[in-house]
Amino acid sequence: MRSRVRGSDAATAPILTFLDSHCECNQHWLEPMLERVSGDRTRVVCPIIDVISMDTFQYIGASADLRGGFDWNLVFKWEYLSSEEKKKRQKDPTQVIKTPMIAGGLFMIDKSYFEQLGKYDMFMDIWGGENLEISFRVWQCGGSLEIVPCSRVGHVFRKQHPYTFPGGSGNVFARKHTRRAAEVWMDDYKKYYYSAVPLAKSVNYGNIQSRLELRKQLKCKNFKWYLENVYPELEVPDGGHGTFGVFKQNLKCMDTLGHRAEGTVGLYSCHGTGGNQEWSLTRDKLIRHGELCLSLPELRPGAGLILAPCQNSDLQKWMRRDGDRLIKAVGVKLCIDSARERADGLVVELCDATKLTQQWSFVVNKS
Ligand SMILES: [Mn+2]
Structure with a gap:
């Protein structure tokens, strides 16, 4: 996250695109996303993420009927659009797909909007959970998240990390980040996360004061609003x-x-x-x-x-x-x-x- 923020600080163009290093952009991937962001700077957009085989580098097209979601364990998952939604899209498959969550690594955002929204949580280390945090933040603070189906970028999905995590496993970092996101953005609903992942309660998540102040300063909506308006499909127990x-x-x-x-x-x-x-x-x-x-x-x-x-x-x-x-x-x-x-x-x-x-x-x- 800190590297991404340094990259965005160094960037001179008005719109930022984040991609992982293990990506391959398909033809005309950029224009459809630029069109959405230039039309409204509060739109944060992602391409469809195609699959590049980690063994053969073969390029495999992904379904366009997916969006990002999660359960109360707050782990990102792809989920199929409802049949109603699919039907609507059949008339015009170029329509964007609103998504409650982004996968994380691949997205485009207006640079000044990224800065206004508080960039990234700089207390997050290395990996994991940042997509959850930025997704809640964008939606709750007045923006929106979209998947732009006319833009396709291939990504190598790996089975394991090619590096080690100093001072803990990847899961520990992910849990710390997820807990920070839950503590800052989820209000009382965080109890469902702790019920689903009791181990998270013992993870030290550090100081969140500056992120709570950011939420207040941006006058962001509460998590109840997010659930009712962005992700009504997530059932509250x-x-x-x-x-x-x-x-x-x-x-x-x-x-x-x-x-x-x-x-x-x-x-x-x-x-x-x-x-x-x-x-x-x-x-x-x-x-x-x-x-x-x-x-x-x-x-x-x-x-x-x-x-x-x-x-x-x-x-x-x-x-x-x-x-x-x-x-x-x-x-x-x-x-x-x-x-x-x-x-x-x-x-x-x-x-x-x-x-x-x-x-x-x-x-x-x-x-
Ligand atoms: Mn990746």
Whole structure:
């Protein structure tokens, strides 16, 4: 980040373009982006990032139906446009794509706007998380982020870093930066990040005073505005009232075991770092793990629990009975039971408050 700022300070042209060193620009990549920025200096624009194979340097076109997003772990991800959005774009595929987040390395910005917005957070070192910070900042402080589909730039996506990180791994730096971004820009919503990545709470993120002052001075909007207007697709757990925690039975915790949709659920020693043991209880009685919900494939004793996309169906609704520690499926007398966990994962059996294998405590994460 500091190198980029030094580069921008040295630049004499009115518009800056940042590219990684491992990029190859395609034909007429520059003009479509320049056209957007010269039309409105608060537009911060990216090309479509094509893929250059790290093994053969083969050039592979990327989909034009993608934009940048993230989950509450605040890790950048590509996501497909909604079918509605895709349909709109079919009429004119040259239309720009508004994106909640930029990938990071490749973008164009008006130089005076970059300076006005506070360049980069100079307390970030080496790598990671800066795209999150600048994305929140641009949107919340009155600008916009666009992908310009008529501009294409190839990029070598590497599997690992060709350098070492002094004093920690790349992940540690990324977490520090992400935490700085969360602390400065996300208001109370940062608690969902800490719930999703409990380890982040122990990362020292340094002093953020100057960035908080920048936010105030630029009169930036709050994170609630960003969620409602820029990224309404990012679901706030339980509309903001969800509780994150673990389901504990003795020293073991309910665990996805890394399984995805249709996978079973089991028990694993409680490790206290969230991840596969992190669940949220929602107001509509779902037990969520990210976008997946604890689901009952059929209503009979012995049925094994699976993970399935949350659909708000009755087979995904659970209640915790007062007075005992059972987790009961809504509407039937079936409760989550670990007796056959080793063989079949967690199942439901007829509720029996005297069975230890049906007793769970829900331990809420402190953030
Ligand atoms: Mn790169």
